[in-house]
Amino acid sequence: MSGRILRFVGLAGTAALLAFASAPVQAQFTPGFQLGGDKEVSPEERERNQANERAAREAQKKIVAPKASNDPWADVRTSEPPAKSAKPKAVAR
Numbered sequence: 001m002s003g004r005i006l007r008f009v010g011l012a013g014t015a016a017l018l019a020f021a022s023a024p025v026q027a028q029f030t031p032g033f034q035l036g037g038d039k040e041v042s043p044e045e046r047e048r049n050q051a052n053e054r055a056a057r058e059a060q061k062k063i064v065a066p067k068a069s070n071d072p073w074a075d076v077r078t079s080e081p082p083a084k085s086a087k088p089k090a091v092a093r
Contacts (some may be wrong), residue, residue, distance in 0.1 A: 041049070
């Protein structure tokens, strides 16, 4: 009797493992949420979108690049890195 139960548990566990392993694969092939894939755009809406795109490009052109870095530790740091010693320190044994 216990051999039948163990065989059933083994088969059920294998089936569950296969089901969990195939769930991500199935999710890739099912049609899902598409962001406006089938939506038709009216000419007015298309013109409005183009105007928004032009305005965004113009606004990006107006952004001025910073001339100096904003580094509060610039005065504290030294310009050259510390020199390394030629010999490594001896390890006490």
